[in-house]
Amino acid sequence: xxxxxxxxxxxxxxxxxxxxxxxxxxxxxxxxxxxxxxxxxxxxxxxxxxxxxxxxxxxxxxxxxxxxxxxxxxxxxxxxxxxxxxxxxxxxxxxxxxxxxxxxxxxxxxxxxxxxxxxxxxxxxxxxxxxxxxxxxxxxxxxxxxxxxxxxxxxxxxxxxxxxxxxxxxxxxxxxxxxxxxxxxxxxxxxxxxxxxxxxxxxxxxxxxxxxxxxxxxxxxxxxxxxxxxxxxxxxxxxxxxxxxxxxxxxxxxxxxxxxxxxxxxxxxxxxxxxxxx
Amino acid sequence: xxxxxxxxxxxxxxxxxxxxxxxxxxxxxxxxxxxxxxxxxxxxxxxxxxxxxxxxxxxxxxxxxxxxxxxxxxxxxxxxxxxxxxxxxxxxxxxxxxxxxxxxxxxxxxxxxxxxxxxxxxxxxxxxxxxxxxxxxxxxxxxxxxxxxxxxxxxxxxxxxxxxxxxxxxxxxxxxxxxxxxxxxxxxxxxxxxxxxxxxxxxxxxxxxxxxxxxxxxxxxxxxxxxxxxxxxxxxxxxxxxxxxxx
Numbered sequence: 001x002x003x004x005x006x007x008x009x010x011x012x013x014x015x016x017x018x019x020x021x022x023x024x025x026x027x028x029x030x031x032x033x034x035x036x037x038x039x040x041x042x043x044x045x046x047x048x049x050x051x052x053x054x055x056x057x058x059x060x061x062x063x064x065x066x067x068x069x070x071x072x073x074x075x076x077x078x079x080x081x082x083x084x085x086x087x088x089x090x091x092x093x094x095x096x097x098x099x100x101x102x103x104x105x106x107x108x109x110x111x112x113x114x115x116x117x118x119x120x121x122x123x124x125x126x127x128x129x130x131x132x133x134x135x136x137x138x139x140x141x142x143x144x145x146x147x148x149x150x151x152x153x154x155x156x157x158x159x160x161x162x163x164x165x166x167x168x169x170x171x172x173x174x175x176x177x178x179x180x181x182x183x184x185x186x187x188x189x190x191x192x193x194x195x196x197x198x199x200x201x202x203x204x205x206x207x208x209x210x211x212x213x214x215x216x217x218x219x220x221x222x223x224x225x226x227x228x229x230x231x232x233x234x235x236x237x238x239x240x241x242x243x244x245x246x247x248x249x250x251x252x253x254x255x256x257x258x259x260x261x262x263x264x265x266x267x268x269x270x271x272x273x274x275x276x277x278x
Numbered sequence: 279x280x281x282x283x284x285x286x287x288x289x290x291x292x293x294x295x296x297x298x299x300x301x302x303x304x305x306x307x308x309x310x311x312x313x314x315x316x317x318x319x320x321x322x323x324x325x326x327x328x329x330x331x332x333x334x335x336x337x338x339x340x341x342x343x344x345x346x347x348x349x350x351x352x353x354x355x356x357x358x359x360x361x362x363x364x365x366x367x368x369x370x371x372x373x374x375x376x377x378x379x380x381x382x383x384x385x386x387x388x389x390x391x392x393x394x395x396x397x398x399x400x401x402x403x404x405x406x407x408x409x410x411x412x413x414x415x416x417x418x419x420x421x422x423x424x425x426x427x428x429x430x431x432x433x434x435x436x437x438x439x440x441x442x443x444x445x446x447x448x449x450x451x452x453x454x455x456x457x458x459x460x461x462x463x464x465x466x467x468x469x470x471x472x473x474x475x476x477x478x479x480x481x482x483x484x485x486x487x488x489x490x491x492x493x494x495x496x497x498x499x500x501x502x503x504x505x506x507x508x509x510x511x512x513x514x515x516x517x518x519x520x521x522x523x524x525x
Contacts, residue, residue, distance in 0.1 A: 029366045030366075030369075030370050031370065032366075032367070032370075033366075033367045033368065033370050033371050034370050034371065034374060037371065053389065054389060054390060111284075111287075111288065112288045113288075114285070114288075115285055115286045115287075115288050115289050116288060116289070116292075119289065119507060122461060122506055122507050122509075122510030122511070123503040123504075123506045123507050124461070124464035124465050124467075124468050124502060124503065124505075124506040125503070126465050126468050126469050126472075127468045127479075127480070127483065127498075127499045127502040127503055127506075128499060128503075129469075129472065130472070130483050130484060130487040130495060130499070131495075131496070131499060133487075134308075134309055134487065134492070135309055150465075206377060206379065209379040210379040210380060210381045210465065211381075211465075212379075213379050213381045213382050214381045214384075214469040214472075214473070217381070217384065217385075217469075217473050218469075218472055218473055224382075225381070225382070228382065228385050229385065229473075231385070232385035232388065232389070237389050240385045240386055240389060241386065243382060243385070244378075244382050244383065244386060247378065247379055247382040248374070248375075248377075248378040248382070251377040251378050251379050252374060252377045252378075254377070255376075255377035256377075
């Protein structure tokens with residue numbers, strides 16, 4: 001805390017010109033290392049230290065993405081991967097919160113799901129991928145199923161912990177003022193539990209993308225993972241690197257969008273006014 | 279004992295339901311072989327040594343990748359919190375690469391290091407490093423100013439302060455980050471072995487599945503799941519023991 005106070009004090013006395021210079025300097029510093037890495041990539045690839053197969057030049061990779069974008073492949077692959085990841089994410093959010101709520105309100109549900117969650121959460125559930133293929137084939141249903149199996153556990157666990165952590169005083173006061181069970185749930189328990197549930201969702205979202213890419217790589221077909229695998233089979237390393245860049249951009253956008261949603265949904269919560277860490 | 283039994287009885291019920299569904303052929307036996315036959319296949323594979331050699335190969339890859347990622351990730355994270363210029367240089371890179379779905383790196387590590395151990399170790403190292411770095415960074419950054427000040431006033435030099443104040447206070451968050459990395463390492467290990475490998479548990483699953491040897495495939499799948507679970511539990515024990523000095 002002491003450090004924060006210090007910077008505020010400094011900023012309030014320095015002239016505006018300096019402040020603008022400082023903002024610009026920070027902006028430059030923020031993109032400097034990223035630009036440096038990209039330039040180093042291009043120069044290393046051109047210097048001939050590595051073969052074109054090991055490290056295609058950044059410009060070649062960007063060209064590849066550009067031609068993919070014009071042929072429409074990029075749009076189809078991105079749309080399919082996003083569709084699989086986001087549908088699974090929606091199922092995980094709704095299902096995970098529902099199971100978590102049931103577990104914290106109903107003894108029978110708790111009895112049944114508690115051991116399954118505590119054993120299933122730390123398991124590498126991706127190992128069940130061949131079993132899912134065996135049961136459901138290689139199309140969207142099986143891809144979405146394996147993603148849900150992998151990503152739902154953090155949501156359930158976060159919901160259970162969040163609801164346990166809701167302050168007793170809040171519930172007592174609401175009850176005292178005559179709230180019934182449903183009002184208690186929708187107006188007190190869920191909002192109070194929301195920060196931690198959001199944290200669980202923020203863990204689940206990157207997982208859906210990781211598993212979506214693996215599932216596509218293994219089952220083939222369209223999608224960014226499938227396209228990367230095809231490129232790698234034909235020893236087309238430019239295509240592989242293009243896939244990484246595309247997936248990286250999508251991952252970055254999704255995670256940022258999630259953080260923004262969090263700030264928006266929790267605008268009433270004190271964490272929103274605190275300086276952000278990420 | 280009895281309480282434990284009641285607590286885990288749903289798992290036994292599921293196992294029983296599995297056995298009965300398969301025995302009465304409610305679903306085809308290729309899709310779901312009976313649990314008893316899966317266990318028999320598991321015992322066979324232990325006897326033939328198939329499971330042990332492949333398991334050892336997998337654990338070696340996961341262990342090596344994870345160790346590298348912990349050593350380098352924790353060092354980076356602590357230095358990012360300790361020294362501002364490192365933070366300015368590295369924070370944007372961490373921010374950009376952290377959301378990258380790590381499984382996308384599987385084909386690239388194969389291009390660089392081939393089909394063997396090296397590519398898996400590199401993949402696990404790259405995939406698991408950032409959660410450790412972020413854990414170490416958040417932990418070290420939140421070390422209490424009062425502790426830092428008192429250490430300084432008692433004449434501790436920079437290196438001593440780093441080792442005696444910053445590192446211990448980074449420990450809880452660092453250990454949390456390592457737990458995330460541990461779970462990730464298994465995911466990456468199994469997926470990379472499923473996709474490209476000539477050895478390892480993931481490879482064994484794919485190989486047995488392709489040959490229609492489903493009871494053995496189920497046995498390996500359950501083994502991998504159990505290994506991941508056991509690793510997490512052992513890790514929890516170790517980290518609780520490490521943090522025993524906290525209240």
